[in-house]
Amino acid sequence: MMVEIKEKIIEKMLLLIAFSSISILALIAIFIFGEGLPLIWKIGPKAFILGERWVPSQGSFGILPMIFGSFWVTLGALLLGIPLGLACAIFLCEWTPPWAAMVLRPTMQLLAAIPSVIYGFWGLIVLVPLVRNYLGGPGLSILSGSMILGFMVLPTIISISEDSLRALPPSFKAGGLALGATHWQTIWRVLIPAARSGIVASIILGMGRAIGETMAMIMILGNAVKMPSSFLDSARTLTTNIGIEMGYASGEHRQALFATGVILFFIIMILNSSAIILSRRRMG
Amino acid sequence: MTQSIAKILIWIAALSTIVVMVLILFQILREGLPILQLRFFLESPRSMGREGGILSTMIGTIALTVVAIIFATPLGVGTAIFLREYTRERKISRIIRFGTDCLAGVPSIIFGLFGFVFFVIHLNMGWSILSGGLTLAAMILPTIICTTEEAIKTIPYSYREVSYSLGGTKWQTVTHAILPNALPGIFTGIILSVGRSIGETAAVILTAGSSLVMPTSLFSPIRTMAVHFYILAREGISMEMAYGTGATLILLVLMINTIAQWLINRYIRHRT
Amino acid sequence: MLVNPKPLLWLLPLLVILSGVGCQRSRAGITVAGSTSVEPFAELLAEEYMIRYPQSHIYVQGGGSTAGIEAVRTHAAQIGMSSRSLTSEEKDLYAVTIAKDAIAIIVHPKNPLQNLPLEKVIEVFSGKIRNWKELGGNPHLIVLVTREEGSGTREAFQKLVMGKEEISLESLVQDSNGAIRQVVSGDPNAIGYISLGLVNEKVKALKISGVEPHLKNIVKGRYRLVRPFLFLFKGRPEGEANSFLEFVLSPEAQELLQKEGLVTIRP
Numbered sequence: 001m002m003v004e005i006k007e008k009i010i011e012k013m014l015l016l017i018a019f020s021s022i023s024i025l026a027l028i029a030i031f032i033f034g035e036g037l038p039l040i041w042k043i044g045p046k047a048f049i050l051g052e053r054w055v056p057s058q059g060s061f062g063i064l065p066m067i068f069g070s071f072w073v074t075l076g077a078l079l080l081g082i083p084l085g086l087a088c089a090i091f092l093c094e095w096t097p098p099w100a101a102m103v104l105r106p107t108m109q110l111l112a113a114i115p116s117v118i119y120g121f122w123g124l125i126v127l128v129p130l131v132r133n134y135l136g137g138p139g140l141s142i143l144s145g146s147m148i149l150g151f152m153v154l155p156t157i158i159s160i161s162e163d164s165l166r167a168l169p170p171s172f173k174a175g176g177l178a179l180g181a182t183h184w185q186t187i188w189r190v191l192i193p194a195a196r197s198g199i200v201a202s203i204i205l206g207m208g209r210a211i212g213e214t215m216a217m218i219m220i221l222g223n224a225v226k227m228p229s230s231f232l233d234s235a236r237t238l239t240t241n242i243g244i245e246m247g248y249a250s251g252e253h254r255q256a257l258f259a260t261g262v263i264l265f266f267i268i269m270i271l272n273s274s275a276i277i278l279s280r281r282r283m284g
Numbered sequence: 285m286t287q288s289i290a291k292i293l294i295w296i297a298a299l300s301t302i303v304v305m306v307l308i309l310f311q312i313l314r315e316g317l318p319i320l321q322l323r324f325f326l327e328s329p330r331s332m333g334r335e336g337g338i339l340s341t342m343i344g345t346i347a348l349t350v351v352a353i354i355f356a357t358p359l360g361v362g363t364a365i366f367l368r369e370y371t372r373e374r375k376i377s378r379i380i381r382f383g384t385d386c387l388a389g390v391p392s393i394i395f396g397l398f399g400f401v402f403f404v405i406h407l408n409m410g411w412s413i414l415s416g417g418l419t420l421a422a423m424i425l426p427t428i429i430c431t432t433e434e435a436i437k438t439i440p441y442s443y444r445e446v447s448y449s450l451g452g453t454k455w456q457t458v459t460h461a462i463l464p465n466a467l468p469g470i471f472t473g474i475i476l477s478v479g480r481s482i483g484e485t486a487a488v489i490l491t492a493g494s495s496l497v498m499p500t501s502l503f504s505p506i507r508t509m510a511v512h513f514y515i516l517a518r519e520g521i522s523m524e525m526a527y528g529t530g531a532t533l534i535l536l537v538l539m540i541n542t543i544a545q546w547l548i549n550r551y552i553r554h555r556t
Numbered sequence: 557m558l559v560n561p562k563p564l565l566w567l568l569p570l571l572v573i574l575s576g577v578g579c580q581r582s583r584a585g586i587t588v589a590g591s592t593s594v595e596p597f598a599e600l601l602a603e604e605y606m607i608r609y610p611q612s613h614i615y616v617q618g619g620g621s622t623a624g625i626e627a628v629r630t631h632a633a634q635i636g637m638s639s640r641s642l643t644s645e646e647k648d649l650y651a652v653t654i655a656k657d658a659i660a661i662i663v664h665p666k667n668p669l670q671n672l673p674l675e676k677v678i679e680v681f682s683g684k685i686r687n688w689k690e691l692g693g694n695p696h697l698i699v700l701v702t703r704e705e706g707s708g709t710r711e712a713f714q715k716l717v718m719g720k721e722e723i724s725l726e727s728l729v730q731d732s733n734g735a736i737r738q739v740v741s742g743d744p745n746a747i748g749y750i751s752l753g754l755v756n757e758k759v760k761a762l763k764i765s766g767v768e769p770h771l772k773n774i775v776k777g778r779y780r781l782v783r784p785f786l787f788l789f790k791g792r793p794e795g796e797a798n799s800f801l802e803f804v805l806s807p808e809a810q811e812l813l814q815k816e817g818l819v820t821i822r823p
Contacts, residue, residue: 017362022383087297115483212391248620248706272389519734
């Protein structure tokens, strides 16, 4: 009897513990929204999201330049990361001599493990001067940021895409080759479309990581607060907006930064949920 | 024809990924390795970080990571046990998994904001090892849950059968048959989390502060190595020290990654 | 396994919290928080102070002038640091000037410009003048670099230089003086402002309206872009905080600050 009661208690305790991740998520939402929503309400969501001027000292809190900044930097990162990532995934899956896999796989894991501040630093020292001297502009630009960010999301895209490709039944590949297609044609027309949902999930997750990156972007993007008009322009993302001004902000300014966090939170939740739903569908 | 072009392009892609990685590592290690003498690790930063070493930042990093792991491991392992052993009900496990997956996707700056407003201000812990550690714990929780679950998954059902047939209760089965065999997986999760915590900057600056002084209690503010590197590199205080700190970070991460990989290989081989 | 590991695992967090709470009460020392411009100098002084008095603990924290003011009001810090003078609402705090800091307008060493009248500085930073050729230099777009909103240095620059004019929204923004120096030292077309104490051979400080940003000009009052570094207290300083303050105002500490490029309060 005692044993049964003890078992029941343990089960209930574990249930509570298991809800910790949901509870933390809820706490995060509650506190961030609690600090940020009042400001959005006060200014008006439209003025906040569509406003083009961010001048806290004058009480102007429009985050449109940052939304555009996040958008362009992420787009650039994906333009680099998707082809490169898919290529590496295909390479690892189909074409690799064992020695190459032994080099590429650890490389990939290392890419994922390196702290973002190191990426930012390298970008600052090597990439930014290159862009400035050969392409123009201040060097601290969307282009530089996208390039570094592209490399930072590579591991995500590669590993999930590779998993999806590997999970395909071998009959797909055998069937394609049996029909007379070349290796490449089989990959391009049979395997990749079949692994489509996994690949898309990897891209969405990569997008989420790209949008969420802060430190490296503060170092490389230049953080100008205007609407970007070219890839060589400096820009500011939603994350760097928070990161660069949070240290000093107080009062309304701080609330506005939390409000930026609210918008960011929404975007990330939507992205993440789509990725999760997509991969669930893939798992069947 | 397309095949050959495609093949070449793909090789180029794979090679360029490796090349860039090597370039990044090479740059930092080349400048930083010469700085890494014993003195570097045994002295704290002096004179705004221009002289001395990185001792206080190392202690800070260790303290922060330890606190994070102490809090995240019971929660993570408990969650994984619950998901794997205690529930068949799909709805509950789906909700929990959704929460965990979402938590894994939250950007570090949001964790930083949360940690700041919740631990530093609301709970009045101030900028401290505790605030930073608890925030980090929330960040690494999904990783611990995931790897523990994977570890438990690989344990053959026969282990449980034997335990039940011997008259064991569910909990006894967990503690005597499941957990001991899942330990390598749990360790892997911990080590991966350590790797991540070491590199974390945004959330740490907002919750643990940036004090260079050696901490005296859990409520002391500290500067971690990653934060120190960021500040040194940005302020241009001492490029030498920056490279040294960066090299240390890279070496640590390399080491941790290798250990984690070795663990993963070892316990997978163990099963099959 | 003979011993059940799980309960022990849960005991650990409790121990951590308990030890933390216990230590909280024994946490001596003072916190100095606020302007990141003052921060490195405060750190230096704290280091020297703790060498002289090994039992003391001084924690120096950044966060910005405004945050420092708030921190000292809420007792989160015993001393607040500010790199700008107090506004009228902030006058309830007790302020002590520990040093003066000049703001230097910097350009790349290769930039041919040597001198800029104050009115032109305003026009450059507000975006009215966009090209170096309007100032007699090579035809190239001017790259502005400024500090972020909320920074004491930026506020001081706004007050001392810009006045009513707004700093151009197109300017690059960096979150520390050192970072501004880094950008300007690497870009021949950049112009920015930093603490005079941070100027080194990698950048060139411009003469403003003919006056060179040199110590003697500052002391004589000819170079006007000067702001006070303040230590702030809630009420009169006492205890350890007072002890630290007295050290900071002492001749040896002031000499240290002067060596680092600040202007001392005792000429």
